[in-house]
Amino acid sequence: xxxxxxxxxxxxxxxxxxxxxxxxxxxxxxxxxxxxxxxxxxxxxxxxxxxxxxxxxxxxxxxxxxxxxxxxxxxxxxxxxxxxxxxxxxxxxxxxxxxxxxxxxxxxxxxxxxxxxxxxxxxxxxxxxxxxxxxxxxxxxxxxxxxxxxxxxxxxxxxxxxxxxxxxxxxxxxxxxxxxxxxxxxxxxxxxxxxxxxxxxxxxxxxxxxxxxxxxxxxxxxxxxxxxxxxxxxxxxxxxxxxxxxxxxxxxxxxxxxxxxxxxxxxxxxxxxxxxxxxxxxxxxxxxxxxxxxxxxxxx
Amino acid sequence: xxxxxxxxxxxxxxxxxxxxxxxxxxxxxxxxxxxxxxxxxxxxxxxxxxxxxxxxxxxxxxxxxxxxxxxxxxxxxxxxxxxxxxxxxxxxxxxxxxxxxxxxxxxxxxxxxxxxxxxxxxxxxxxxxxxxxxxxxxxxxxxxxxxxxxxxxxxxxxxxxxxxxxxxxxxxxxxxxxxxxxxxxxxxxxxxxxxxxxxxxxxxxxxxxxxxxxxxxxxxxxxxxxxxxxxxxxxxxxxxxxxxxxxxxxxxxxxxxxxxxxxxxxxxxxxxxxxxxxxxxxxxxxxxxxxxxxxxxxxxxxxxxxxxxxxxxxxxxxxxxxxxxxxxxxxxxxxxxxxxxxxxxxxxxxxxxxxxxxxxxxxxxxxxxxxxxxxxxxxxxxxxxxxxxxxxxxxxxxxxxxxxxxxxxxxxxxxxxxxxxxxxxxxxxxxxxxxxxxxxxxxxxxxxxxxxxxxxxxxxxxxxxxxxxxxxxxxxxxxxxxxxxxxxxxxxxxxxxxxxxxxxxxxxxxxxxxxxxxxxxxxxxxxxxxxxxxxxxxxxxxxxxxxxxxxxxxxxxxxxxxxxxxxxxxxxxxxxxxxxxxxxxxxxxxxxxxxxxxxxxxxxxxxxxxxxxxxxxxxxxxxxxxxxxxxxxx
Numbered sequence: 001x002x003x004x005x006x007x008x009x010x011x012x013x014x015x016x017x018x019x020x021x022x023x024x025x026x027x028x029x030x031x032x033x034x035x036x037x038x039x040x041x042x043x044x045x046x047x048x049x050x051x052x053x054x055x056x057x058x059x060x061x062x063x064x065x066x067x068x069x070x071x072x073x074x075x076x077x078x079x080x081x082x083x084x085x086x087x088x089x090x091x092x093x094x095x096x097x098x099x100x101x102x103x104x105x106x107x108x109x110x111x112x113x114x115x116x117x118x119x120x121x122x123x124x125x126x127x128x129x130x131x132x133x134x135x136x137x138x139x140x141x142x143x144x145x146x147x148x149x150x151x152x153x154x155x156x157x158x159x160x161x162x163x164x165x166x167x168x169x170x171x172x173x174x175x176x177x178x179x180x181x182x183x184x185x186x187x188x189x190x191x192x193x194x195x196x197x198x199x200x201x202x203x204x205x206x207x208x209x210x211x212x213x214x215x216x217x218x219x220x221x222x223x224x225x226x227x228x229x230x231x232x233x234x235x236x237x238x239x240x241x242x243x244x245x246x247x248x249x250x251x252x253x254x255x256x257x258x259x260x261x262x263x264x265x266x267x268x269x270x271x272x273x274x275x276x277x278x279x280x281x282x283x284x285x286x287x288x289x290x291x292x293x294x295x296x297x298x299x300x
Numbered sequence: 301x302x303x304x305x306x307x308x309x310x311x312x313x314x315x316x317x318x319x320x321x322x323x324x325x326x327x328x329x330x331x332x333x334x335x336x337x338x339x340x341x342x343x344x345x346x347x348x349x350x351x352x353x354x355x356x357x358x359x360x361x362x363x364x365x366x367x368x369x370x371x372x373x374x375x376x377x378x379x380x381x382x383x384x385x386x387x388x389x390x391x392x393x394x395x396x397x398x399x400x401x402x403x404x405x406x407x408x409x410x411x412x413x414x415x416x417x418x419x420x421x422x423x424x425x426x427x428x429x430x431x432x433x434x435x436x437x438x439x440x441x442x443x444x445x446x447x448x449x450x451x452x453x454x455x456x457x458x459x460x461x462x463x464x465x466x467x468x469x470x471x472x473x474x475x476x477x478x479x480x481x482x483x484x485x486x487x488x489x490x491x492x493x494x495x496x497x498x499x500x501x502x503x504x505x506x507x508x509x510x511x512x513x514x515x516x517x518x519x520x521x522x523x524x525x526x527x528x529x530x531x532x533x534x535x536x537x538x539x540x541x542x543x544x545x546x547x548x549x550x551x552x553x554x555x556x557x558x559x560x561x562x563x564x565x566x567x568x569x570x571x572x573x574x575x576x577x578x579x580x581x582x583x584x585x586x587x588x589x590x591x592x593x594x595x596x597x598x599x600x601x602x603x604x605x606x607x608x609x610x611x612x613x614x615x616x617x618x619x620x621x622x623x624x625x626x627x628x629x630x631x632x633x634x635x636x637x638x639x640x641x642x643x644x645x646x647x648x649x650x651x652x653x654x655x656x657x658x659x660x661x662x663x664x665x666x667x668x669x670x671x672x673x674x675x676x677x678x679x680x681x682x683x684x685x686x687x688x689x690x691x692x693x694x695x696x697x698x699x700x701x702x703x704x705x706x707x708x709x710x711x712x713x714x715x716x717x718x719x720x721x722x723x724x725x726x727x728x729x730x731x732x733x734x735x736x737x738x739x740x741x742x743x744x745x746x747x748x749x750x751x752x753x754x755x756x757x758x759x760x761x762x763x764x765x766x767x768x769x770x771x772x773x774x775x776x777x778x779x780x781x782x783x784x785x786x787x788x789x790x791x792x793x794x795x796x797x798x799x800x801x802x803x804x805x806x807x808x809x810x811x812x813x814x815x816x817x818x819x820x821x822x823x824x825x826x827x828x829x830x831x832x833x834x835x836x837x838x839x840x841x842x843x844x845x846x847x848x849x850x851x852x853x854x855x856x857x858x859x860x861x862x863x864x865x866x867x868x869x870x871x872x873x874x875x876x877x878x879x880x881x882x883x884x885x886x887x888x889x890x891x892x893x894x895x896x897x898x899x900x901x902x903x904x905x906x907x908x909x910x911x912x913x914x915x916x917x918x919x920x921x922x923x924x925x926x927x928x929x930x931x932x933x934x
Contacts, residue, residue, distance in 0.1 A: 002538075002567075002597060002599045003323055004323070004324075004599065004601055004602065005320060005321055005322060005323060005324075006322045006323060006324035006400075006404070006405035007320065008602070009323075009324045009601055010324070011603075012562060012601055012602050012603040013603075015562075015603035016547065016562045016603050019547045019548045019560055019561075019603070020547060020657070022548060023547060023548045023616055023657065046591060047590070047591045048560075048603070049550065049560075050589065050590065050591040050605070051550070051552055051556060051558075051589065051591075052550055052551075052552035053552075135396050135398070136398050142395040142396055142397060142410075143393070143394065143395040143396075162723060162724040163393050163419060163420075163423045163640055163724055163727075164423065165422065165423050165426040165427075165713065165715060165727050166426045166427060166709055166710060166713045167427075167562065167710065168654050168655075168656075168713070168714070168715050170654065170715060170717050170722070170723075170724045172652070172717060172722035173722060174722065185396075186396065186398070186407055188398050188400075188405075190319075190400070191405070194316065194319065194320060197316060198320055264312045264313050264316060265312070267312060267316065268308055268309070268312040268315075271308045271312075271315075272308060272309065
């Protein structure tokens with residue numbers, strides 16, 4: 001008797017979810033953030049539709065403040081896999097010069113990420129968008145449905161969410177309404193890393209330790225990724241051996257000092273570490289806004 | 301997040317090797333807050349070291365602030381926090397938690413135990429392989445224990461852990477435990493629950509959760525964690541006959557045609573004989589295609605793409621099945637419905653039904669009885685409310701492949717979706733096909749609808765006049781019928797006057813009765829269309845879903861919806877029968893437009909605005925439409 005491993009079961013579930021969306025929705029898209037969760041999700045998608053390519057484009061909402069290595073990795077991967085990528089930048093925000101240093105993380109994230117995402121979804125009239133969020137990320141996500149409904153204004157209405165039984169997903173929606181679909185809901189951070197390791201999935205090198213120029217701000221190590229980083233008087237970037245546990249806009253992503261430069265080593269470090277994943281994300285600490293509120297406003 | 305393993309630090313690659321062969325167990329915990337459910341889950345998370353130090357710090361702080369354990373760590377706080385969400389108006393049906401050990405990864409479905417319980421528990425149970433039923437040792441088997449066990453057995457969970465909790469509060473007494481277990485087993489046997497593992501424990505003190513307790517030397521069995529790690533669940537699933545509900549047809553080019561789906565039972569290998577249901581055609585499996593190379597075998601739970609040796613017609617919703625043991629095909633079933641929506645279930649109302657990847661129309665033809673979930677008694681009922689469970693007869697608009705839910709969850713479980721709101725309103729479990737549908741074969745007689753209609757020099761159809769009371773439906777329908785008669789056509793008019801006094805005199809004006817009223821009128825219309833007549837139906841018929849049901853009973857082009865449109869103010873001014881006045885005085889209840897809604901048609905074939913059109917003019921428009929649609933020529 002063949003016994004499926006837990007990763008094989010999780011993969012099978014994610015594939016089933018993706019196929020269901022493709023079969024029932026008119027114009028799906030996969031949100032691609034370049035991070036490890038996106039990497040795993042895209043890998044599953046390549047398998048789900050093989051020998052066809054995934055029958056939907058990837059969408060990257062570029063805040064223009066991503067690490068340069070992320071963008072290079074993205075462009076290379078898309079070419080290698082032969083998938084279609086759409087890049088959307090909130091032009092309005094760009095013209096107004098919105099950025100994390102000038103406007104703070106909350107405004108920057110709202111304008112360049114949340115608003116940018118809504119613009120892109122409206123522009124292309126996508127009726128379903130895959131996201132790589134997991135239920136284990138934090139307590140409030142534990143109850144999140146796999147198929148999450150959004151109004152025509154992209155708002156998340158708790159009353160609109162539907163019970164999910166067996167493998168049956170109700171994808172019906174009225175005109176203008178859309179779905180956010182989280183095929184990786186039941187994966188944990190360890191599952192993702194283990195899958196990346198076993199399946200040899202390429203990831204952005206920033207996850208692995210290397211000598212990088214950083215400055216310390218409020219106890220957080222921020223990498224000086226380009227010349228837009230304003231240095232305080234007398235502040236000198238230091239070369240440190242660091243890596244990143246999550247990836248986002250470089251001014252908002254804290255590095256950790258680490259010697260882990262292989263996948264087993266970073267998994268080892270993650271298992272031995274004592275703080276949860278989201279601590280590296282400045283966005284969660286900023287203001288009192290909870291994930292719940294952000295979700296209602298349309299943050300993914 | 302440190303798993304309890306020295307291997308992590310010593311030999312991470314060996315650790316990963318061990319962990320990649322873990323299996324997965326999904327389970328549900330049943331019990332109320334008082335039973336210590338949250339404490340048990342919290343402790344399982346804690347003991348498997350799935351808690352980070354920052355979370356632990358927060359937990360310790362919260363335990364001091366709001367905990368119930370006098371400053372000690374309150375494990376329940378790890379998973380609770382639902383109260384706050386409830387205050388925010390967020391509906392929580394099920395929260396999913398994750399932890400893993402060296403042997404398995406676990407997904408726990410945790411359902412808050414309050415008024416939404418049946419719906420939530422059914423949702424959580426639908427994907428669970430095992431149920432942990434908690435009992436407070438001080439209280440023993442309670443009505444809620446019976447309710448939980450009933451839902452567990454109904455949803456087809458085969459493995460039960462009876463966790464007799466709070467043993468510390470009864471002095472770890474052996475007799476207390478034995479008495480509870482004996483009583484429970486007696487009851488569970490009647491539900492057909494066979495694999496029951498009873499464990500005496502204390503979630504609070506940690507006895508027999510992960511560590512064997514030395515305070516209960518009389519107990520020799522496994523701890524909760526040991527049992528969860530060891531229980532065998534997959535064997536049975538793979539021994540069932542092969543099923544693959546086809547989810548998506550993969551056609552990247554002319555040369556490849558693969559059928560994608562998730563194996564719902566059994567094993568499949570290249571060369572296997574398979575049957576396509578419902579068509580019944582046969583072929584052999586050519587390949588099981590995967591990115592990393594073709595597979596030699598695929599088992600229950602795997603998402604695969606396979607190709608067949610012959611070019612047979614297969615589309616989404618069909619089931620590929622073992623040639624030797626195919627599923628049944630039928631359109632009438634006995635089912636159990638679990639109702640999940642504030643809008644109650646009405647027999648006769650058409651719903652969308654999703655079973656596997658297949659979507660079709662279905663309705664409940666008969667609600668046989670409701671089940672009292674606390675006592676399991678059968679209760680007569682006319683409708684099902686939110687969280688109620690009933691046994692019903694169900695009719696689908698075409699034959700579908702199916703298995704009994706007890707044999708296969710994936711091909712025997714379905715959901716109901718409301719056609720207008722798109723909400724998921726109910727979940728159902730197929731028990732068996734009603735043989736009636738097999739025995740009542742439609743006889744293809746030589747004298748048929750077309751022949752009868754042609755004899756009358758017409759095509760048969762239904763003109764369905766809908767609109768407010770006093771809009772002019774019957775007046776216009778009468779004029780149209782007179783003109784058709786003058787043109788030598790054959791007609792019949794159905795309206796409240798000739799139906800309500802006879803065929804439907806047993807019906808009142810409740811919502812359920814109004815649905816049934818329209819259903820009967822629609823069915824009678826269908827027979828008359830079959831007789832070759834032009835049928836004029838004049839009913840307020842305020843609900844879109846019922847008008848749609850009538851439309852769907854007939855063939856394309858046979859149903860013409862005529863919206864007789866008048867403002868409420870105008871209709872009330874006319875008030876030909878004095879009904880609006882009585883309704884305003886409260887002498888008539890559920891009167892459309894006053895205290896019951898009218899849902900105007902969205903896609904009527906004709907809209908007659910009788911505020912600026914006379915009845916004669918309106919009749920002309922109708923005749924013109926019939927002529928234009930070619931219905932007045934045989």
